[in-house]
Amino acid sequence: MPTTSPAAEPVAGAAGPSAPGGPPGADAPRPDRDVAGLGRARALGFVAPALLVIAVFLVFPAVWTIYLGLLDYSLTGAGAQAPTFVGLGNYLDALSDPGFTRSLWLTLLYVGGSAVVGQNVLGFLLAWYLRGARRVVRPVLTVLVLLAWILPGSVVAFLWQALLDRRAGTLNTLLGTADQAWVLDHPMWVIVVFNVWRGTAFSMLLYTAALSSVPRSHLEVARMSGASGWQQLRDVVLPTVRRHVLTNTLLITLWTFNDFSPYLLTGGGPNGASEILPVYIYREAIIGGHLGYGSAISLLLLLANLVIAVFYLRVLRGRKDES
């Protein structure tokens, strides 16, 4: 890029005002177009490395997934040697496969139950409670909640297996329920509760930070006017932290949508009763070897994520404009 002559600058500047409806006398470059005075070519030179990394690690895999989703590509057999083009066949198969629709439904239940409601509400309540908690309770509780979050997934899965084991599990011993197979009888409950337990720490941290941004004076005024705890929460706190709530919900929704750890607990079973989408993809693509089909469903998962993200961002933007 250093060979680019300085003459490029006016050219870049001249390209700027081509926007229709520009103000009269728009010959001069608009100040917010080229603040650094680099010119288009050199500016591109500076962002090129970043763009390259994004292209290689984000855009290319995504495009590659789209491409694989159009093939009958498989891990073994003839489909690995010479895959053929099947067009939208994989997508049509997915949409007509009851296994796919079931796991989509289970995923919605899982996300709704464990993230949108579970982690959100529990995280908020914990943050709310910790504000006024006593000096000893606060750090102990925080550490306990954080511990669930920072332990490695495999360790946690093993602990939960020991907890829920049908023969000699801790839970059965505590409750005196002999031979209760929690994982088999209530697979969805198990993974929802598991994920609430595991992921609440993030929401709690975020809400702790959000609650500290609520001006004390507002709360004091409310209290002096005789507002009850619930009224303070509804009329003072929630309007202030509303954007945090949306951001938090967006993040945990996306994470939970792509969460694979329930597999470590239930294996998607019994007979598919807890087979959420990531597990379904794993079973189809890796165990069954249908890489093409797996790619197609992965793309559908990606689209679902995109829809959710756009939805939240719209709501978020709407709130911003309001305020």
Place this chain on the structure above:
Amino acid sequence: MRPSVPFRLAVTGLGAALLLSGCVGAKDAGGGADPSANADAKDVTLVISANDVKGGKNAAEAAWIEDEVIPAFVAAQKAKGVTAKVTFNGAGVEDEQYKTKLELNLRTGSGSDVFAADGIWLGELAAAGYVKPLDDVVGKAASGWDGWDQISEAVQANLSFKDQRYGIPNGTDGRVLYFNKTLFAKAGLPADWQPTSWDEILQAARALKKVPGVTPLQVNAGVPMGEATTAQGFLPLLAGTGAPLYDESKGTWQGATDGVKQVLGFYQQVYGAGLGDPRMQQDKAGRDQSFAEFAQGKVGILAEGDYFWRSVICPSEKDCGATSMKDRDSVVGWAKIPARQPGSGVNGQDFVSVSGGAGWMLSPKTKYPQQAWELMAFMSSKEMQAKLSQAQIRISARQDVNAETLKNDPLLSFISEQVLPITTYRPSDEAYNEVSLGIQQATADVVSGKSPDEAATTYAQTLTKAVGADHVAGG
């Protein structure tokens, strides 16, 4: 209007993807490996991998590789003036997971030089071009190996595909019904029990049900059990209805046939009537649970392979860990698996079984094909196989080794004398894995309460999707 940056990036990415698309599938288009590559190398690096791990799964075999094979092979190479560095890459996971890892390794060409593989995976691996015939990768050294004379045709076929050898079999196996003689005595059943029909199995199970705290009968079913469901449960039962799963002459798989429905009906009689524990078949670690419960004397009858006898409930706690049974030899009895009725099995047999066997294969991408072959042949030599059989009794692929070692073990000599002559082998077809998954799902459906007819219909649909309607028989 100028296109947005993300749009332009997407277009560029798409272009790149289309350019690179030749990569998919074109990988193996080049000629085969050169058998003489590095044949005279003085420094050789080889990696062995198997689903064995010291102190865990198949501990005895892991110890054999690390403590016997590798030092002896390195010493033998040193005598020839070659410095060999051989490492063992062990694992102790479910077979399905090992298989996935193996396939991914072979796909990227980063795997071991010599690896253990189950014979039934061969069809898939070979059709994908992940493995190549020994004649192509190694050449004369492999076809002229003196060990082939000691391995029977049927066992060699385990690691052959389309009449070409892809590896050296390590051993073979057979399936029987194990039973707990202590529980049998409590239920008033004979210690030399040998059922001659499915009904007699069910009768014994009903008698065992009266003993408190006992699961009378476990026949592998369901998806978490993986291939064990197919090989230990479904296929031996299907062989007892008269026809094999795959008809080689017609090239057809059994769909919703009478035989398949009868087998699923048997599952329903076992798990629907409380003779077996359906929970154990649905649990993720169900097979290990069934092992543990049998070892604790809580399961009456269990259908399993000889692997169970030698690697799971062996008396040595060092080799078999928590499931070892000190009193195995006096408590555990065994019986041949009967056909549905006397004479209704394949070839009109009264008793049936299913056999398979794993072996050693080599990666076509190995840098040292000749040395990798030497290592494989060394592992399959009489001396090394005898050492492995001494460490843990098993049916070796080599007849000369079996002649010396099996007489010490009552079950394995029983299998080699009475079961192997009547056994059947699984088809080494590339579609087998998918068919097997369909079978596992069908048994899972019955165990969780669906009717055999319904499960058979779903299975037939899966099968049709996997192999095409032309290759599905019946229903």
